[in-house]
Amino acid sequence: MCTVAISNSPVFSPSPRVSSSIFCKSSPESCSSSPSFKFRLQKPPPPASGLFRGLNDDVTSTCSSVSVSPTQLKRKRPTRLNIPVASLTFSADRSTTESTVEDRWKEVEVEEDEYSVYCKRGKREYMEDRFNAIVEFNGTSKQAFFGVFDGHGGSKAAEFVTENLKKNIQNEVESRGEKEIVEAVKQGYLNTDSEFLKQEKRGGACCVTAIITSGSLVVSNAGDCRAVVSISGAAEALTSDHRPSRPDEKQRIESLGGYVDSNRGISRVLGTLAVSRGIGDRSLKQWISAEPETKMFKIIPEFEFLIMASDGLWEKVSNQEAVDLARPFCASSDKSEVLSACKKLVELSASRGSVDDTSVVIVQLGRFCL
Known part of the structure; x- marks a missing residue:
């Protein structure tokens, strides 16, 4: 059975005002066992709730219907800071081979009013990139969590990070409070790394994450995934790649x-x-640090949009080139234009010889400016 699963563990709480269009493109053969798998999924809005009121259910949807039945759990302490988090993953029957599951990540498209995502497999046998993206409206405040995760040595580390990093950051923010969010993000990364190493699985993952809350932008990275902001058309890298040559x-x-x-x-x-730097890489853990570098910014009107991408883009496209290409599309009120910008960036990288998996997330920061 070929399905699309939206993992809500521990939290999946997008805004009732936001609906997602998700497109999964893969070969018909990869979905031959599914009675109904179509290329377009329209997510209906689940019930609104606080982001730290954990939703315990995993929601599995065929393309013909979607149902969400969240279970609200009691909390021991009031929420200090809401970080909305959700993940897009794919699941299959146990009999489905790993190659079939991986092939469903061959090309993925997501378009929302606030952001768009485009992921495309390169010349590798399996797609090793993953991402998180969710937006919530909480009264007048707008909050979001975004992440791009570039696996190496397989996709296991990237999958693990996608499923656990958000939860671990949430737990740390709850216990520490908003004033210590930078330290909370750091510990969330380190906890995720420690948990993955206990799995005794191979490979690692580079990460870049962005948390938007109360009009602030908190960007972190470990590895060579990068975040670049357009400030009135000028590109500024918010992260610095972690390479041994630094x-x-x-x-x-x-x-x-x-x-x-x-x-x-x-x-x-x-x-x-x-x-x-990165999460995982057991054999080199003594030298490969999972500690992220984090920066915090106030979102100002000059902040137009944020580009987060794996190194499949940045190896071939400069920061300013990426902003120059995306800016005309991002100026449009049509959200499909932003998705087109994501695609154009991936196509540009491929045209210059990139054979790597490439994932691009573009976030319209103007929508979060208080």
Whole structure:
């Protein structure tokens, strides 16, 4: 049975004012066992609720119908800060092979009023990128959580991060409060890394996340996924790629007894991994840190839109090129135009020789400016 599952563990609470259009493009063969799998899914609005009132259900929907039955749990303490989080994943019968499940990520499209997402598999056998995206309206405040996760050595780490990072950040924010959100995000990343290592699974994942709450933007990264904002048309990177060639990263690795080697012009940790931070990577964990770098900004009217993407984009497209290409599309009131911008960016990277998986999320920041 080929289905689309929207995972609400622990929380899935999008706004009743927001509906998603999700398109999954894959070969007909990959869905041959499904009685009804179509390329378009219209998500109906689930009931509104506070983001830290955990929803315990997983919602599995065929393209012919969708139902959401959230269970509201009691809380021991009042919510201090709401971070809306949800994830898009795909599930299948146990008899379905991993390759079939992975193929459903071959090309994914999501379009909303506040954001659009486009993911496309490169020349790899399986798609290793994943993402989170959710928006909630809570009275007059607008809140959101976005994440792009680029797996390497398989998709297991990226899948694990997609399912658990949001929850771990939520738990830390609840216990620490809004004033300590930077430390809460850091501990959320570290907890997710520790949990994944206990799974004894191979591979790792680079991450970039953005939390929008109370008119502020909190951006974090571990690895080479990147976030770039358009400020009145000028591109500004909000994250710095964690590569072994970065002087401070090289010094950190060497201080821990490791080394950085260059192979065909690419610096690698112990001659192996081309990133110096990320979640997972058990065999190199002594040198690969899961600690993110986090920056916090007040969203001002000059902040037009945010581009979050895996390195499949940034290896071939500069920050300013990405903003210049996307800006005319983002100026349109038609949300399908923003999705077109995501696609154009992926196409541009591919036309320049990228063979990597590429995921692009564009967030219309003007919608969150208080």
